[in-house]
Structure formats: C-alpha cells, structure tokens
Amino acid sequence: MPMQPWFSDAKLGIFIHYGIYAVDGVPESWSFYSGKVPHEQYMKQLDGFTASNYDPKAWAEVFAKAGAKYAVLTARHHDGVALWDTGQGDLNVVKHTPAARDLIAGYAEALREQGLKVGLYYSHSDWNHPDYASVVHPDPPNDDVGTNRYVTPKDGVEDPEAWARFLSYRNAQVGELVSRYRPDLLWFDGEWERSEDQWKMRELSEEILAGNPDTVLNARMLSYGDYATPEQGVPLRAPDGPWELCLTVNDSWGYQHQDDNQKSVGKLVRYFAETIGMGGNLLLDVGPQEDGTIPAAQVERLEGLGGWIDKHRGAVYGTVAGLPAGHHYGPSTLSADRRTLYLVCFDTPRETIGLRGLRTPVKRVSVVGTGTELPHQVIGGLGEVPGVTWIDAPVSADVDAYATVLAVELDGELDLYRGAGRD
Known part of the structure; x- marks a missing residue:
C-alpha cells in the first residue's frame, strides 16, 4: 500500500x-x-x-x-x-x-x-x-x-x-x-x-x-x-x-x-x-x-x-524538504511545485541574506506574514557556476520574534548547482 x-x-x-x-x-x-x-x-x-x-x-x-x-x-x-x-x-x-x-x-x-x-x-x-x-x-x-x-x-x-x-x-x-x-x-x-x-x-x-x-x-x-x-x-x-x-x-x-x-x-x-x-x-x-x-x-x-x-502557514503546509546544507544558513522548505523557496532565519538578519548555488532566476522576494518585498541582486558567477543571490535584510518591523521567513519566488522550478566551482 x-x-x-x-x-x-x-x-x-x-x-x-x-x-x-x-x-x-x-x-x-x-x-x-x-x-x-x-x-x-x-x-x-x-x-x-x-x-x-x-x-x-x-x-x-x-x-x-x-x-x-x-x-x-x-x-x-x-x-x-x-x-x-x-x-x-x-x-x-x-x-x-x-x-x-x-x-x-x-x-x-x-x-x-x-x-x-x-x-x-x-x-x-x-x-x-x-x-x-x-x-x-x-x-x-x-x-x-x-x-x-x-x-x-x-x-x-x-x-x-x-x-x-x-x-x-x-x-x-x-x-x-x-x-x-x-x-x-x-x-x-x-x-x-x-x-x-x-x-x-x-x-x-x-x-x-x-x-x-x-x-x-x-x-x-x-x-x-x-x-x-x-x-x-x-x-x-x-x-x-x-x-x-x-x-x-x-x-x-x-x-x-x-x-x-x-x-x-x-x-x-x-x-x-x-x-x-x-x-x-x-x-x-x-x-x-x-x-x-x-x-x-x-x-x-x-x-x-x-x-x-x-x-507562516504558506511556508509550512503544502511544502517539501528545502535546500541541502550550505546553500542557506538555516532551514528552508520548498513549495510542492518547486517554484517558491522559503528561507527561515532564526537570528535577526543583518545587511543581507546570501543564497548560494541557485541557478533559477529570482522573480521576487518577500517577508512571509507581512508581505514586504525585499530587494535582491546576484553578484559574481562564472560559466556554469552561479553567483550568490544577495537579499536585503528586512527592517525591524518585519522581523519575527522567533524566526523570520522569506519567500523567494523563482522564475521556473528550483535548479541548484552542487559542484566545487571552477578548477
């Protein structure tokens, strides 16, 4: 069964x-x-x-x-x-x-x-x-x-x-x-x-x-x-x-x-x-x-x-296991359609949150629970090795007392780079 x-x-x-x-x-x-x-x-x-x-x-x-x-x-x-x-x-x-x-x-x-x-x-x-x-x-x-x-x-x-x-x-x-x-x-x-x-x-x-x-x-x-x-x-x-x-x-x-x-x-x-x-x-x-x-x-x-x-129910129900360790410093979940990543931040984010190895372009990042949109940019990358996606830290009004969650909406299904970088 x-x-x-x-x-x-x-x-x-x-x-x-x-x-x-x-x-x-x-x-x-x-x-x-x-x-x-x-x-x-x-x-x-x-x-x-x-x-x-x-x-x-x-x-x-x-x-x-x-x-x-x-x-x-x-x-x-x-x-x-x-x-x-x-x-x-x-x-x-x-x-x-x-x-x-x-x-x-x-x-x-x-x-x-x-x-x-x-x-x-x-x-x-x-x-x-x-x-x-x-x-x-x-x-x-x-x-x-x-x-x-x-x-x-x-x-x-x-x-x-x-x-x-x-x-x-x-x-x-x-x-x-x-x-x-x-x-x-x-x-x-x-x-x-x-x-x-x-x-x-x-x-x-x-x-x-x-x-x-x-x-x-x-x-x-x-x-x-x-x-x-x-x-x-x-x-x-x-x-x-x-x-x-x-x-x-x-x-x-x-x-x-x-x-x-x-x-x-x-x-x-x-x-x-x-x-x-x-x-x-x-x-x-x-x-x-x-x-x-x-x-x-x-x-x-x-x-x-x-x-x-x-x-944070959108980041909880209807999701599957998120990123392997190393891509984000904290747990994460992934929507069932593999098009939205939810990043959990236990500590108050300072300056930026880094997301590594992400090949899929990011359409939008927002704070779950408040809806506030956060600026983001990709820096670096060479050939098949993607750059780091840097997300601006939310302001204090958007920080949750226990854990802040960011919804990263992707332009397509999640695609991760898992290699060792260019020789």
Missing part, C-alpha cells in the same frame, strides 16, 4: 502520554521495570486515576490551535493498562480506576470534529501480562531483554503455548482499536523485545489493513511500517522515506510533577522548522495530569508554536 498522502503534509502532530503513571508522576511503565518504583506501588496508582477533568474537546481545540493535523494517544503503554474497556483481560481504566469510563472514544470523536487525524499508540510488549515473559529473543539487542524478569522467562525456559496466548491477546486488543475507533494511524512501540518473526508482524499487519486498509503504521511494525520515528535526538541526516521526530515539550513523556524544564516557544519553533526543512513531521509530546488537564505551561507552548505556524 502507498503511504497515505495526508501524513507527509501534516507537519505537526501531538503525542499524548496519558495513563495511571500521572498519579504519582513517575516514568510511564519504566519506573517499575527498572526497579525505581516497586511494582505494587506503581499499580496502586490505579486507585488515584480519576480523569475528573478530562475534556477531549478542549484537547482537540488546543491541538488545532497549535497547527497540528493529527494526534497520538497512548491507548496502552508497556504497563498493560488499557484506556478502553477491552474484552481482553480486565486491566483497564474502565474497570479498575475511579475514571470508570472509556477515554478513547471521546478523544477520537473530538479530533475528528476539529478535522484532525486520529492516532493511537499501542505497545507490542506488556510487562504485566502473565504470558509475556515466556520466550527468549533470538538476538537480544541489549542485556535487559535477555535478563529482565518482565521480559524473559525464568531460567530461560520457554513456553510457546503461553506466547501464543499472548499474541492472541495482543492481536485481539489491536483489533478492538481498529474496529471501535478506526484510527488513521497506529503508533506501535516495544518492538525491540522480540524478533519480527516472534511478533508475527506480517499477520498483524494483514489483520489491521483488512480492518482498515488506509491505516498508517509506524516503523515499530518493523518491515511492515510506513515511516521512521526518531525520538528526542534530532537526526543530522533525514531518514529514508517519510518520518517524524518525537519530541517532549519538557524532559518527560508523561506527567512528572518535578519536571518544569519546558522548552521555550523559540526552541520549539527551531525544532519544528528544522524538522520540516528536512522533510519530516514533528510529533510534539505533552503529558496530561491524572485528572486529564494538560499543564498550562505546555498549553502555552503549543499555542505559541501555533501562532508562529499560522503566520
């Missing part, structure tokens, strides 16, 4: 890590896996998870205001606690928390009312399932996968029947998500703990696409994924094919009381511009409190980023 075209033009998605881990503000699932928090104490958070102020319509309004085109909610993390009334076991917030209701249906409905695509996160692994630690990874990627009691069987003795039961459970839960909520995107995780063959990824992919052939799958479906998902670390080279950068607004995926290290709006604009300039999407993560409210500081960041995107 070809990749769904909406994904690559979405540019911004919102990741939501929401679950019982927000009660004590501990790392989602990993805190008991690593022994930082006793398992019993971690699971006691079920008693305090109320979702008392959960308002998915308010979430969706904030996401739309941020300029996002999709969102991804943690339907079930590695801790095995489902946010819906699953028919597979009873470890879910409907049966075992004061929230006592399905938290996915309203989310999906609210997103669709705002015109956003619906994404659901699901972990292949489940560190609470009695049948999960029943087989051994044939080539463990790290020591934990070979030794952790939540992953590997005691004394390494495998139980293939238990593993078959686990896969039936996983497949049935994924089937519930597909049939009940018809997500546009399924964001899988936990794949490193088993091989593709052990996971039976082909069969799972076939079942998902039989239920909804338009479902987008991330690369943690291994050979059956549609796009790459680097997280936290910004790639210096764009992954092959479609991709998204998963990034937290502060330092944590889920809500952690002590983490107030929120990235500034300016930093988020930089991450966003650099990501779309390399042809990717930014999947920006927030961690709601246990009552369902997104912290005000995170809402403020989303709305600040959304203000910048709205002002």
Whole structure:
C-alpha cells in the first residue's frame, strides 16, 4: 500500500502520554521495570486515576490551535493498562480506576470534529501480562531483554503455548482499536523485545489493513511500517522515506510533577522548522495530569508554536524538504511545485541574506506574514557556476520574534548547482 498522502503534509502532530503513571508522576511503565518504583506501588496508582477533568474537546481545540493535523494517544503503554474497556483481560481504566469510563472514544470523536487525524499508540510488549515473559529473543539487542524478569522467562525456559496466548491477546486488543475507533494511524512501540518473526508482524499487519486498509503504521511494525520515528535526538541526516521526530515539550513523556524544564516557544519553533526543512513531521509530546488537564505551561507552548505556524502557514503546509546544507544558513522548505523557496532565519538578519548555488532566476522576494518585498541582486558567477543571490535584510518591523521567513519566488522550478566551482 502507498503511504497515505495526508501524513507527509501534516507537519505537526501531538503525542499524548496519558495513563495511571500521572498519579504519582513517575516514568510511564519504566519506573517499575527498572526497579525505581516497586511494582505494587506503581499499580496502586490505579486507585488515584480519576480523569475528573478530562475534556477531549478542549484537547482537540488546543491541538488545532497549535497547527497540528493529527494526534497520538497512548491507548496502552508497556504497563498493560488499557484506556478502553477491552474484552481482553480486565486491566483497564474502565474497570479498575475511579475514571470508570472509556477515554478513547471521546478523544477520537473530538479530533475528528476539529478535522484532525486520529492516532493511537499501542505497545507490542506488556510487562504485566502473565504470558509475556515466556520466550527468549533470538538476538537480544541489549542485556535487559535477555535478563529482565518482565521480559524473559525464568531460567530461560520457554513456553510457546503461553506466547501464543499472548499474541492472541495482543492481536485481539489491536483489533478492538481498529474496529471501535478506526484510527488513521497506529503508533506501535516495544518492538525491540522480540524478533519480527516472534511478533508475527506480517499477520498483524494483514489483520489491521483488512480492518482498515488506509491505516498508517509506524516503523515499530518493523518491515511492515510506513515511516521512521526518531525520538528526542534530532537526526543530522533525514531518514529514508517519510518520518517524524518525537519530541517532549519538557524532559518527560508523561506527567512528572518535578519536571518544569519546558522548552521555550523559540526552541520549539527551531525544532519544528528544522524538522520540516528536512522533510519530516514533528510529533510534539505533552503529558496530561491524572485528572486529564494538560499543564498550562505546555498549553502555552503549543499555542505559541501555533501562532508562529499560522503566520507562516504558506511556508509550512503544502511544502517539501528545502535546500541541502550550505546553500542557506538555516532551514528552508520548498513549495510542492518547486517554484517558491522559503528561507527561515532564526537570528535577526543583518545587511543581507546570501543564497548560494541557485541557478533559477529570482522573480521576487518577500517577508512571509507581512508581505514586504525585499530587494535582491546576484553578484559574481562564472560559466556554469552561479553567483550568490544577495537579499536585503528586512527592517525591524518585519522581523519575527522567533524566526523570520522569506519567500523567494523563482522564475521556473528550483535548479541548484552542487559542484566545487571552477578548477
């Protein structure tokens, strides 16, 4: 199946890590896996998870205001606690928390009312399932996968029947998500703990696409994924094919009381511009409190980023990756017809902005958001080596607080010189 075209033009998605881990503000699932928090104490958070102020319509309004085109909610993390009334076991917030209701249906409905695509996160692994630690990874990627009691069987003795039961459970839960909520995107995780063959990824992919052939799958479906998902670390080279950068607004995926290290709006604009300039999407993560409210500081960041995107939407939506490094000192995007370049300037431009290696003549340069036209001229050049296009810096009234964007309208499709100059 070809990749769904909406994904690559979405540019911004919102990741939501929401679950019982927000009660004590501990790392989602990993805190008991690593022994930082006793398992019993971690699971006691079920008693305090109320979702008392959960308002998915308010979430969706904030996401739309941020300029996002999709969102991804943690339907079930590695801790095995489902946010819906699953028919597979009873470890879910409907049966075992004061929230006592399905938290996915309203989310999906609210997103669709705002015109956003619906994404659901699901972990292949489940560190609470009695049948999960029943087989051994044939080539463990790290020591934990070979030794952790939540992953590997005691004394390494495998139980293939238990593993078959686990896969039936996983497949049935994924089937519930597909049939009940018809997500546009399924964001899988936990794949490193088993091989593709052990996971039976082909069969799972076939079942998902039989239920909804338009479902987008991330690369943690291994050979059956549609796009790459680097997280936290910004790639210096764009992954092959479609991709998204998963990034937290502060330092944590889920809500952690002590983490107030929120990235500034300016930093988020930089991450966003650099990501779309390399042809990717930014999947920006927030961690709601246990009552369902997104912290005000995170809402403020989303709305600040959304203000910048709205002002510069022509340079964002309907564009592809821009210039390779070296042609312009900053990110850039290119219109789909390859006739308009958008140059992002993070610092206040002084005197001139240089554009190197441009063979296509420039018709007009203007400041995105204000429309002010800027003079430009080409200086130098010899034979096939083009001169440098120098653009006059905008006046202070046209400089954006976070990043100024210039629209360079070309007289034809973009044509770049990539050589070493005349010998």
